[in-house]
Amino acid sequence: MTRPANVLRNTVLALGMAGLWACAAGAPAGTDGDDDIDIIELSDDAPDEAPDESDLEAGDDAETDPADGPQDDAGPVIRSLRVSIAAPYVTELDVSAASAQVIITAGEASVTFVALATDAATPAGQLNPALYAWPDTGHPLSGVTAVLHNGLWRVTGTLQPGQTLAFAITDADGHRTLHPFMLENLTARQALTGRWERRFFNDDEQITSRWTTVFSTGDTWEEQRETGTAGEPFVRGGVFAVTGGLAILEETHNNGLWEGATADLDTSTVEERRSWPLYVDAVYFDPAPYAPKGDTDGVVGQWESSYTQDLPQAVTVTRLLTLRGDGSFTATQTTDPAGGQAGPSAQTTRSGAYRVEPNGSYSENYGDFLHFTTTEADGVTLAQPELTCRMFRLRFGKLLLDFSIRASDPD
Numbered sequence: 001m002t003r004p005a006n007v008l009r010n011t012v013l014a015l016g017m018a019g020l021w022a023c024a025a026g027a028p029a030g031t032d033g034d035d036d037i038d039i040i041e042l043s044d045d046a047p048d049e050a051p052d053e054s055d056l057e058a059g060d061d062a063e064t065d066p067a068d069g070p071q072d073d074a075g076p077v078i079r080s081l082r083v084s085i086a087a088p089y090v091t092e093l094d095v096s097a098a099s100a101q102v103i104i105t106a107g108e109a110s111v112t113f114v115a116l117a118t119d120a121a122t123p124a125g126q127l128n129p130a131l132y133a134w135p136d137t138g139h140p141l142s143g144v145t146a147v148l149h150n151g152l153w154r155v156t157g158t159l160q161p162g163q164t165l166a167f168a169i170t171d172a173d174g175h176r177t178l179h180p181f182m183l184e185n186l187t188a189r190q191a192l193t194g195r196w197e198r199r200f201f202n203d204d205e206q207i208t209s210r211w212t213t214v215f216s217t218g219d220t221w222e223e224q225r226e227t228g229t230a231g232e233p234f235v236r237g238g239v240f241a242v243t244g245g246l247a248i249l250e251e252t253h254n255n256g257l258w259e260g261a262t263a264d265l266d267t268s269t270v271e272e273r274r275s276w277p278l279y280v281d282a283v284y285f286d287p288a289p290y291a292p293k294g295d296t297d298g299v300v301g302q303w304e305s306s307y308t309q310d311l312p313q314a315v316t317v318t319r320l321l322t323l324r325g326d327g328s329f330t331a332t333q334t335t336d337p338a339g340g341q342a343g344p345s346a347q348t349t350r351s352g353a354y355r356v357e358p359n360g361s362y363s364e365n366y367g368d369f370l371h372f373t374t375t376e377a378d379g380v381t382l383a384q385p386e387l388t389c390r391m392f393r394l395r396f397g398k399l400l401l402d403f404s405i406r407a408s409d410p411d
Contacts (some may be wrong), residue, residue, distance in 0.1 A: 314341050
Protein backbone atom coordinates (compact mmCIF):
# COMPACT_ATOMS: atom_id res chain seq x y z
CA MET A 1 0.00 0.00 0.00
CA THR A 2 1.46 3.39 -0.94
CA ARG A 3 1.52 5.90 1.86
CA PRO A 4 2.38 9.62 1.96
CA ALA A 5 6.10 10.19 2.17
CA ASN A 6 5.73 12.03 5.47
CA VAL A 7 3.94 9.19 7.22
CA LEU A 8 6.15 7.85 9.98
CA ARG A 9 5.47 4.19 10.65
CA ASN A 10 4.84 3.35 14.28
CA THR A 11 3.93 -0.30 14.33
CA VAL A 12 1.54 -0.82 17.19
CA LEU A 13 0.63 -4.44 17.73
CA ALA A 14 -2.77 -4.40 19.32
CA LEU A 15 -5.27 -7.00 20.53
CA GLY A 16 -6.59 -7.50 23.90
CA MET A 17 -8.78 -10.49 24.29
CA ALA A 18 -9.89 -9.52 20.92
CA GLY A 19 -6.98 -9.08 18.85
CA LEU A 20 -4.64 -5.95 19.48
CA TRP A 21 -1.01 -5.55 18.36
CA ALA A 22 2.09 -5.29 20.57
CA CYS A 23 5.36 -4.24 18.95
CA ALA A 24 7.55 -6.77 20.67
CA ALA A 25 6.59 -10.34 19.98
CA GLY A 26 7.21 -11.31 23.57
CA ALA A 27 4.16 -10.00 25.34
CA PRO A 28 0.76 -11.46 24.54
CA ALA A 29 -2.29 -9.33 24.01
CA GLY A 30 -4.13 -8.67 27.23
CA THR A 31 -7.60 -9.73 28.00
CA ASP A 32 -8.71 -6.58 29.70
CA GLY A 33 -8.70 -3.00 28.57
CA ASP A 34 -9.94 0.43 29.43
CA ASP A 35 -11.35 2.57 26.67
CA ASP A 36 -11.98 5.59 28.89
CA ILE A 37 -10.64 8.74 27.28
CA ASP A 38 -9.32 11.66 29.28
CA ILE A 39 -11.19 14.85 28.42
CA ILE A 40 -9.19 18.01 27.90
CA GLU A 41 -11.14 20.80 29.54
CA LEU A 42 -10.98 24.04 27.60
CA SER A 43 -10.97 27.08 29.86
CA ASP A 44 -13.93 29.44 29.65
CA ASP A 45 -12.56 31.76 32.33
CA ALA A 46 -13.03 35.51 31.87
CA PRO A 47 -9.95 37.64 31.19
CA ASP A 48 -8.14 38.99 34.21
CA GLU A 49 -9.05 42.60 33.29
CA ALA A 50 -12.23 44.03 31.85
CA PRO A 51 -11.88 45.86 28.51
CA ASP A 52 -11.36 49.63 28.67
CA GLU A 53 -14.63 51.52 28.10
CA SER A 54 -12.96 53.64 25.43
CA ASP A 55 -12.69 50.51 23.34
CA LEU A 56 -16.48 50.27 23.27
CA GLU A 57 -17.35 53.86 22.45
CA ALA A 58 -17.20 53.40 18.67
CA GLY A 59 -20.48 51.46 18.77
CA ASP A 60 -22.03 49.44 15.96
CA ASP A 61 -21.51 52.17 13.35
CA ALA A 62 -17.75 52.18 13.63
CA GLU A 63 -15.79 51.11 10.55
CA THR A 64 -13.47 48.14 10.91
CA ASP A 65 -10.41 47.14 8.97
CA PRO A 66 -10.66 43.58 7.61
CA ALA A 67 -7.03 43.13 8.54
CA ASP A 68 -8.04 43.47 12.19
CA GLY A 69 -10.10 40.21 12.06
CA PRO A 70 -8.82 36.64 12.03
CA GLN A 71 -7.23 35.47 8.82
CA ASP A 72 -8.16 32.03 7.42
CA ASP A 73 -5.81 31.18 4.60
CA ALA A 74 -5.24 27.57 5.72
CA GLY A 75 -7.14 24.63 7.12
CA PRO A 76 -7.65 23.81 10.79
CA VAL A 77 -4.73 22.74 12.96
CA ILE A 78 -5.01 19.20 14.36
CA ARG A 79 -3.27 19.48 17.70
CA SER A 80 -3.80 15.90 18.90
CA LEU A 81 -5.44 12.76 17.55
CA ARG A 82 -6.09 9.50 19.32
CA VAL A 83 -8.03 6.40 18.35
CA SER A 84 -10.18 4.39 20.72
CA ILE A 85 -11.17 0.89 19.58
CA ALA A 86 -14.32 -0.49 21.18
CA ALA A 87 -14.89 -3.86 22.82
CA PRO A 88 -13.93 -6.55 22.38
CA TYR A 89 -10.76 -5.01 20.87
CA VAL A 90 -10.42 -2.47 23.67
CA THR A 91 -7.37 -0.29 23.24
CA GLU A 92 -6.36 3.33 22.72
CA LEU A 93 -3.69 4.50 20.28
CA ASP A 94 -2.03 7.87 19.76
CA VAL A 95 -1.72 8.80 16.08
CA SER A 96 -0.83 12.46 16.65
CA ALA A 97 2.74 12.06 15.43
CA ALA A 98 2.96 8.57 13.93
CA SER A 99 0.72 6.06 12.18
CA ALA A 100 -0.42 2.94 14.02
CA GLN A 101 -1.07 -0.62 12.91
CA VAL A 102 -3.57 -3.07 14.30
CA ILE A 103 -4.49 -6.61 13.39
CA ILE A 104 -8.22 -7.19 13.54
CA THR A 105 -8.98 -9.97 11.08
CA ALA A 106 -11.92 -11.59 12.90
CA GLY A 107 -14.42 -8.93 11.79
CA GLU A 108 -15.16 -5.23 11.72
CA ALA A 109 -14.48 -3.01 14.72
CA SER A 110 -15.99 0.23 16.00
CA VAL A 111 -13.34 2.96 16.22
CA THR A 112 -13.53 6.50 17.55
CA PHE A 113 -11.06 9.20 16.50
CA VAL A 114 -10.70 11.78 19.28
CA ALA A 115 -9.35 15.05 17.89
CA LEU A 116 -8.39 18.43 19.30
CA ALA A 117 -8.50 20.86 16.37
CA THR A 118 -8.54 24.64 16.12
CA ASP A 119 -9.00 27.13 13.30
CA ALA A 120 -8.08 30.80 12.97
CA ALA A 121 -11.60 31.89 12.02
CA THR A 122 -14.03 28.98 12.40
CA PRO A 123 -15.30 28.08 15.89
CA ALA A 124 -14.73 24.46 16.90
CA GLY A 125 -18.44 23.67 16.70
CA GLN A 126 -18.56 24.70 13.04
CA LEU A 127 -15.68 22.51 11.92
CA ASN A 128 -16.55 19.44 9.88
CA PRO A 129 -14.56 16.25 10.71
CA ALA A 130 -14.66 13.15 8.52
CA LEU A 131 -13.07 9.72 8.08
CA TYR A 132 -11.69 8.36 4.81
CA ALA A 133 -10.70 4.88 3.62
CA TRP A 134 -7.16 5.55 2.43
CA PRO A 135 -6.16 6.11 -0.35
CA ASP A 136 -9.61 7.43 -1.34
CA THR A 137 -9.56 10.81 0.40
CA GLY A 138 -12.12 12.33 -1.95
CA HIS A 139 -15.14 10.52 -0.56
CA PRO A 140 -15.75 10.49 3.21
CA LEU A 141 -17.06 7.30 4.78
CA SER A 142 -20.79 7.05 5.32
CA GLY A 143 -22.36 6.01 8.60
CA VAL A 144 -19.91 8.12 10.62
CA THR A 145 -21.07 10.10 13.66
CA ALA A 146 -19.29 13.20 14.97
CA VAL A 147 -19.89 14.75 18.38
CA LEU A 148 -18.12 17.77 19.93
CA HIS A 149 -17.70 17.50 23.70
CA ASN A 150 -15.49 19.68 25.87
CA GLY A 151 -13.66 20.92 22.81
CA LEU A 152 -12.84 17.44 21.52
CA TRP A 153 -14.33 15.94 18.40
CA ARG A 154 -15.30 12.27 18.79
CA VAL A 155 -15.72 10.79 15.32
CA THR A 156 -16.94 7.18 15.28
CA GLY A 157 -16.90 4.82 12.31
CA THR A 158 -16.22 1.20 11.39
CA LEU A 159 -12.82 -0.32 10.64
CA GLN A 160 -12.83 -3.25 8.23
CA PRO A 161 -10.13 -5.95 7.92
CA GLY A 162 -7.35 -4.72 5.65
CA GLN A 163 -8.56 -1.11 5.77
CA THR A 164 -6.60 2.06 6.53
CA LEU A 165 -8.55 4.99 7.99
CA ALA A 166 -7.51 8.63 7.62
CA PHE A 167 -8.89 11.60 9.55
CA ALA A 168 -9.57 15.06 8.08
CA ILE A 169 -11.31 18.20 9.27
CA THR A 170 -12.63 21.15 7.24
CA ASP A 171 -13.37 24.74 8.27
CA ALA A 172 -16.33 26.93 7.29
CA ASP A 173 -14.43 28.32 4.29
CA GLY A 174 -13.77 24.88 2.83
CA HIS A 175 -10.13 24.59 3.84
CA ARG A 176 -9.44 20.96 4.70
CA THR A 177 -6.60 19.46 6.75
CA LEU A 178 -5.87 15.78 6.12
CA HIS A 179 -3.97 14.30 9.04
CA PRO A 180 -0.81 12.61 7.71
CA PHE A 181 -0.82 9.78 10.26
CA MET A 182 -3.37 7.00 9.97
CA LEU A 183 -4.78 3.81 11.48
CA GLU A 184 -3.89 0.75 9.40
CA ASN A 185 -5.59 -2.62 9.88
CA LEU A 186 -3.55 -5.41 8.35
CA THR A 187 -5.11 -8.12 6.22
CA ALA A 188 -4.87 -11.76 7.28
CA ARG A 189 -2.24 -12.24 4.58
CA GLN A 190 -0.13 -9.38 5.88
CA ALA A 191 -0.59 -10.50 9.48
CA LEU A 192 0.55 -14.04 8.68
CA THR A 193 3.92 -12.86 7.39
CA GLY A 194 6.68 -13.49 9.91
CA ARG A 195 8.08 -16.23 12.12
CA TRP A 196 5.84 -18.35 14.35
CA GLU A 197 6.63 -20.88 17.08
CA ARG A 198 4.45 -23.79 18.15
CA ARG A 199 5.22 -25.40 21.51
CA PHE A 200 4.57 -28.88 22.83
CA PHE A 201 4.39 -29.71 26.54
CA ASN A 202 4.66 -32.71 28.81
CA ASP A 203 2.26 -33.35 31.68
CA ASP A 204 4.46 -31.20 33.93
CA GLU A 205 3.79 -28.28 31.59
CA GLN A 206 7.40 -28.16 30.46
CA ILE A 207 8.24 -27.50 26.81
CA THR A 208 9.42 -30.70 25.11
CA SER A 209 9.77 -29.49 21.50
CA ARG A 210 9.14 -26.55 19.21
CA TRP A 211 8.03 -26.16 15.63
CA THR A 212 9.02 -22.95 13.87
CA THR A 213 7.22 -21.77 10.74
CA VAL A 214 8.21 -18.78 8.60
CA PHE A 215 5.78 -17.20 6.12
CA SER A 216 7.56 -14.87 3.72
CA THR A 217 6.34 -11.90 1.74
CA GLY A 218 7.16 -13.92 -1.38
CA ASP A 219 4.36 -16.45 -0.65
CA THR A 220 6.71 -19.22 0.47
CA TRP A 221 6.75 -20.99 3.82
CA GLU A 222 9.14 -23.26 5.67
CA GLU A 223 8.67 -25.27 8.84
CA GLN A 224 11.34 -26.74 11.10
CA ARG A 225 10.45 -29.34 13.72
CA GLU A 226 12.76 -30.39 16.51
CA THR A 227 13.30 -34.15 16.22
CA GLY A 228 16.00 -35.00 18.71
CA THR A 229 17.88 -36.78 15.91
CA ALA A 230 21.44 -35.58 16.31
CA GLY A 231 20.03 -32.09 16.65
CA GLU A 232 18.99 -32.00 13.01
CA PRO A 233 15.41 -30.75 12.51
CA PHE A 234 12.77 -32.02 10.15
CA VAL A 235 12.34 -29.38 7.46
CA ARG A 236 9.50 -28.99 5.00
CA GLY A 237 8.17 -26.09 2.98
CA GLY A 238 6.34 -24.84 -0.05
CA VAL A 239 4.06 -22.04 -1.14
CA PHE A 240 0.91 -20.55 0.38
CA ALA A 241 -1.93 -18.15 -0.26
CA VAL A 242 -4.66 -16.55 1.85
CA THR A 243 -8.07 -16.03 0.29
CA GLY A 244 -11.61 -15.87 1.60
CA GLY A 245 -10.51 -16.55 5.17
CA LEU A 246 -8.65 -19.70 4.11
CA ALA A 247 -4.93 -20.37 4.19
CA ILE A 248 -3.97 -22.70 1.32
CA LEU A 249 -0.66 -24.46 1.97
CA GLU A 250 1.18 -26.56 -0.59
CA GLU A 251 4.07 -28.71 0.51
CA THR A 252 6.70 -29.06 -2.20
CA HIS A 253 9.69 -30.48 -0.33
CA ASN A 254 10.91 -32.06 2.92
CA ASN A 255 14.13 -33.64 4.17
CA GLY A 256 12.52 -36.89 5.32
CA LEU A 257 13.55 -36.62 8.99
CA TRP A 258 10.08 -37.38 10.34
CA GLU A 259 8.40 -40.68 11.06
CA GLY A 260 6.55 -41.80 7.96
CA ALA A 261 7.99 -39.03 5.77
CA THR A 262 9.79 -39.72 2.52
CA ALA A 263 12.49 -37.25 1.60
CA ASP A 264 11.63 -35.16 -1.45
CA LEU A 265 13.85 -32.21 -2.28
CA ASP A 266 12.25 -31.49 -5.66
CA THR A 267 10.49 -28.14 -5.18
CA SER A 268 8.77 -28.31 -8.58
CA THR A 269 6.24 -30.92 -7.42
CA VAL A 270 3.40 -30.64 -4.89
CA GLU A 271 3.08 -33.52 -2.45
CA GLU A 272 0.36 -32.11 -0.21
CA ARG A 273 -2.22 -29.32 -0.43
CA ARG A 274 -4.50 -28.28 2.42
CA SER A 275 -6.99 -25.46 2.96
CA TRP A 276 -7.37 -24.20 6.52
CA PRO A 277 -9.88 -21.66 7.95
CA LEU A 278 -7.08 -19.84 9.72
CA TYR A 279 -7.17 -17.54 12.73
CA VAL A 280 -4.42 -14.92 13.00
CA ASP A 281 -3.88 -11.81 15.09
CA ALA A 282 -1.00 -9.93 16.66
CA VAL A 283 0.07 -12.85 18.85
CA TYR A 284 -1.59 -16.07 17.68
CA PHE A 285 -1.85 -18.12 14.50
CA ASP A 286 -4.02 -21.24 14.40
CA PRO A 287 -4.57 -22.95 11.02
CA ALA A 288 -7.80 -24.64 12.13
CA PRO A 289 -9.36 -23.10 15.26
CA TYR A 290 -12.27 -24.77 17.01
CA ALA A 291 -15.59 -22.96 16.66
CA PRO A 292 -18.45 -23.49 19.14
CA LYS A 293 -21.38 -25.71 18.26
CA GLY A 294 -24.14 -24.37 20.45
CA ASP A 295 -23.70 -22.68 23.82
CA THR A 296 -20.38 -22.75 25.63
CA ASP A 297 -19.23 -21.72 29.09
CA GLY A 298 -15.52 -21.06 29.03
CA VAL A 299 -14.12 -24.24 27.49
CA VAL A 300 -17.15 -26.31 28.47
CA GLY A 301 -19.25 -27.16 25.43
CA GLN A 302 -18.93 -28.70 22.00
CA TRP A 303 -16.25 -27.44 19.61
CA GLU A 304 -15.63 -28.22 15.94
CA SER A 305 -12.64 -27.76 13.65
CA SER A 306 -12.15 -28.82 10.04
CA TYR A 307 -9.86 -28.56 7.03
CA THR A 308 -9.81 -29.83 3.44
CA GLN A 309 -6.98 -31.75 1.83
CA ASP A 310 -6.68 -31.94 -1.97
CA LEU A 311 -3.39 -33.87 -2.20
CA PRO A 312 -2.36 -36.64 -1.91
CA GLN A 313 -6.03 -37.57 -1.43
CA ALA A 314 -9.10 -35.35 -1.56
CA VAL A 315 -10.63 -35.55 1.92
CA THR A 316 -12.32 -33.35 4.48
CA VAL A 317 -11.21 -33.83 8.08
CA THR A 318 -13.60 -32.77 10.86
CA ARG A 319 -12.63 -32.79 14.52
CA LEU A 320 -15.31 -32.61 17.21
CA LEU A 321 -14.26 -31.98 20.81
CA THR A 322 -16.82 -32.17 23.62
CA LEU A 323 -15.72 -30.85 27.02
CA ARG A 324 -18.33 -31.49 29.70
CA GLY A 325 -18.93 -29.74 32.97
CA ASP A 326 -18.30 -32.98 34.90
CA GLY A 327 -14.69 -33.09 33.65
CA SER A 328 -15.14 -35.74 30.97
CA PHE A 329 -14.31 -35.34 27.28
CA THR A 330 -14.88 -37.03 23.93
CA ALA A 331 -12.77 -36.26 20.85
CA THR A 332 -13.88 -37.54 17.46
CA GLN A 333 -12.10 -37.15 14.12
CA THR A 334 -13.99 -37.98 10.93
CA THR A 335 -12.39 -38.20 7.49
CA ASP A 336 -14.77 -38.01 4.53
CA PRO A 337 -14.04 -38.18 0.79
CA ALA A 338 -14.01 -34.74 -0.84
CA GLY A 339 -14.00 -33.33 -4.35
CA GLY A 340 -16.78 -35.61 -5.54
CA GLN A 341 -14.77 -38.75 -4.87
CA ALA A 342 -16.49 -41.89 -3.66
CA GLY A 343 -15.25 -43.86 -0.72
CA PRO A 344 -15.90 -44.76 2.89
CA SER A 345 -15.63 -42.42 5.83
CA ALA A 346 -13.20 -43.11 8.64
CA GLN A 347 -13.69 -42.15 12.27
CA THR A 348 -11.62 -42.34 15.42
CA THR A 349 -12.87 -41.58 18.92
CA ARG A 350 -11.00 -40.97 22.16
CA SER A 351 -12.50 -40.27 25.56
CA GLY A 352 -11.55 -39.80 29.17
CA ALA A 353 -11.15 -36.96 31.67
CA TYR A 354 -9.74 -33.46 31.43
CA ARG A 355 -8.88 -30.59 33.71
CA VAL A 356 -7.93 -26.95 33.24
CA GLU A 357 -4.78 -25.62 34.89
CA PRO A 358 -3.99 -21.87 34.92
CA ASN A 359 -0.60 -20.92 33.54
CA GLY A 360 1.63 -19.91 36.44
CA SER A 361 4.20 -18.16 34.24
CA TYR A 362 4.10 -14.36 34.19
CA SER A 363 6.70 -13.97 31.47
CA GLU A 364 5.28 -16.47 28.97
CA ASN A 365 1.58 -16.59 29.77
CA TYR A 366 0.28 -17.18 26.25
CA GLY A 367 -2.52 -19.42 27.48
CA ASP A 368 -3.64 -21.89 30.11
CA PHE A 369 -3.37 -25.68 30.00
CA LEU A 370 -5.80 -28.47 29.20
CA HIS A 371 -4.70 -31.79 30.69
CA PHE A 372 -6.28 -34.81 29.00
CA THR A 373 -6.27 -38.31 30.48
CA THR A 374 -7.37 -40.65 27.69
CA THR A 375 -8.76 -43.94 28.98
CA GLU A 376 -10.63 -45.24 25.94
CA ALA A 377 -9.86 -45.29 22.20
CA ASP A 378 -12.46 -46.38 19.63
CA GLY A 379 -14.50 -48.08 22.34
CA VAL A 380 -11.56 -50.03 23.78
CA THR A 381 -10.29 -49.36 27.29
CA LEU A 382 -6.58 -48.59 27.28
CA ALA A 383 -4.31 -50.71 29.43
CA GLN A 384 -2.42 -47.57 30.41
CA PRO A 385 -4.05 -44.12 30.38
CA GLU A 386 -2.45 -41.61 28.02
CA LEU A 387 -1.60 -38.18 29.43
CA THR A 388 -1.61 -35.17 27.12
CA CYS A 389 -1.04 -31.51 28.00
CA ARG A 390 -1.99 -28.78 25.54
CA MET A 391 -1.89 -25.02 25.90
CA PHE A 392 -5.12 -23.32 24.84
CA ARG A 393 -6.51 -19.84 24.39
CA LEU A 394 -10.03 -18.49 23.84
CA ARG A 395 -10.08 -15.72 21.23
CA PHE A 396 -13.18 -14.13 19.72
CA GLY A 397 -15.24 -17.13 20.73
CA LYS A 398 -12.74 -19.53 19.11
CA LEU A 399 -10.88 -22.24 20.99
CA LEU A 400 -7.23 -22.24 19.89
CA LEU A 401 -5.56 -25.62 20.53
CA ASP A 402 -3.08 -25.91 17.67
CA PHE A 403 -1.77 -22.37 17.77
CA SER A 404 1.64 -20.88 17.20
CA ILE A 405 2.98 -17.74 18.88
CA ARG A 406 4.38 -14.85 16.87
CA ALA A 407 8.14 -14.76 17.16
CA SER A 408 8.77 -11.83 14.79
CA ASP A 409 6.82 -8.86 13.48
CA PRO A 410 5.21 -8.83 10.02
CA ASP A 411 7.37 -7.27 7.31
